[in-house]
Amino acid sequence: MNTNDKINELQTQISSLPKGYISQKTIQGKIRYYLQWSEGGKKQSKYIKAGELDQIKAQIEQRKALQAELKELQSQNDNTVMATDIDSECETNVTVGKALLAMASGVAEWERRDCYEQLQNYLHSADTDRVCLIYGLRRTGKTTMLRQAIADMNESEVTKAAYIKLRRTDTMAMMNRDLKRLFDADYKYIFLDEVTLMKDFIDSAALFSDVFAAMGMKLVLSGTDSLGFSLAMNEELYDRAIPIHTTFIPFREHARLLRINSIDEYIRYGGTLRAGEMDFESPELNSDDASFRDDESTRRYIDTAICRNIQHSLACYEDGSHFHHLYSLYQAGELTNAINRIIEDMNHRFVVDTIIREFHSSDLGIAARNLRKDRDPDRRTDILDRIDTEAVTQKLMEILDIRSKEDQSIGITNAHVIEIKEYLKALDLIIDCPTEYADPELEPLEHIIFTQPGMRYCQAQALVYSLMKDNVFSALSEKEKSNVTERILEEVRGRMMEDIVLLETAKSAPDTVRVFKLAFYNGEYDMVTYDTEADQCAVYEIKHSDKAIENQYRHLIDPDKRSLTEKRFGEIVSTNVIYRGTDQELDNEVQYLRVEDFLQELPDVILTEQTESQGYVPTM
Secondary structure, three states: OOHHHHHHHHHHHHHOOOOOEEEEEEEOOEEEEEEEEEEOOEEEEEEEOHHHHHHHHHHHHHHHHHHHHHHHHHHHOOOOOOOOOHHHHOOOEEEOHHHHHHHHHOOOOOOOOOOHHHHHHHHOOOOOOOEEEEEOOOOOOHHHHHHHHHHOOOHHHHOOEEEEEOOOOOOHHHHHHHHHHHHHOOOOEEEEEOHHHOOOHHHHOHHHHHHHHOOOOEEEEEEOOHHHHHHHHHOOOOOOEEEEEOOOOOHHHHHHHHOOOOHHHHHHHOOOOEOOEOOOOOOOOOHHHOOOOOHHHHHHHHHHHHHHHHHHHHHHOHHHHHHHHHHHHHHOOOHHHHHHHHHHHHHHHHHHHHHHHHHHOOHHHHHHHHHHOOOOOOOOOOHHHHOOHHHHHHHHHHHHHHHHHHHOOOOOOHHHHHHHHHHHHHOOOEEEOOEEEOOOOOOOEOOEEEOOHHHHHHHHHHHHHHHHOOHHHOOOOHHHHHHHHHHHHHHHHHHHHHHHHHHHHHHHOOOOEEEEEEEEOOEEEEEEEEEOOOOEEEEEEEOOOOOOOHHHHOOOOOHHHHHHHHHHHOEEEEEEEEEOOOOEEOOOOEEEEEHHHHHHOOOOOOOHHHHHHOOOOOOO
């Protein structure tokens, strides 16, 4: 049997075996197994019966072994890639042939982003006249996806593929000439990396869709300045591009890629992949490689990935005419500082609100009791019994107010804040999940959530540490200061966990389900999921605790709050506390749900009771 016949035989064998991976979930105390894979840009899942588990595991391992054998044969086959000198004829940095395969081979065995299937669908669809845009902030896997798509190509496709790494000195005129050369040489799949480095990209992007995509070429465009793609989508590439966003990496995907199933690790480092991309053999996250390991690394990331992104895109778009109110700051070289300050200010306000809520709430008594009887002697303390809560709160507020005045000293106006927030939303960095009020006459309140939690946490952590250095705490021992600091950071992590659950539930929910916080005159529900078709809802408290305590769900079972909720959002059919402990159901039908499992099982855990009662069977 010759090499080509062997390749064809392997491809046939591989297609007959199950693809994807096996996941497990604990449902009502029982472990269930599922085969999961991507298809049509969506996650698919199939329940595995107990007697089939070992067989499917073996088939998946067999598929991986055959895929490795196939790649080895393809790399050795002289006919796999035809020799060409097209790269030497081009003006831009074009890679084809064996060099292309070598470039792609290093990431071939890496896990794929959830959105990778969308790229595959575009490359293998009959769609013409449209290009594919892969955009997001730094370290979210854009270039890796391009290389993986090349690595996954078959023998015929890879001979027609070219990768172009753009440079700042390249122009759209050079790009136009090179694409003509590639088309004449029968190249079909063109991967353009760092395309936003070309200064005239945004204003001339229609060249890709209107000319070369219309000629039958498949063009995949990726770049660091994701705002540039967003602007191009509204102008030159309007309705002629398939966008793939990479900035938001949900907990489930982050845990799968980095193999770290911990909500606290996601809070500390979530939002990007590691500097060295992804070392899947390492069970621990190497903090030295994390984008958000400390305040300095976070500031550096904001400067390089966000501030430069915005400024470069605006400077290149219609000769800078879209700077609007930001132009004076840009001219003075103050725009980077302004963006940094606004991001810091949003995080600062978040910490202020957290501290006020903590020290003014009855939860402080619970915290004091828990710290007093903590099993860990290093954490056990009665400090919260002895502090003057009012004095400490007032002192903290004074320090924070001074910082607020410093933040405003560079002359940032409300117009600046509004415009920068709009650009941060376009970058998928922040999302507004407004808080509803039980009183329908009241307007919803803005509630900003960062989609990269590690960035928020590190800046909040730096702020808290700076507060703890104040003289008001100088009389405390180092252990006591550390305990107070940790108590506040525990609250910060708790609030962030609330935001993460709220954001990911909202993003996962079907169109018929609304997700929001619900505020009352004396308390709130951390999350409500409202099925608009069934006129039913589920209510949630979210606690950064691994212990079930009666006081945690007092709002959930309060008859007045339940009555007000049901008047607006229908019958409450599910009452839940999401926390860091194990799943359990109390006698009063309050369900305790482990947060990592809840996030892993989205969207199927949303309103499960309502959908099942109407005959709908979840996919997982």
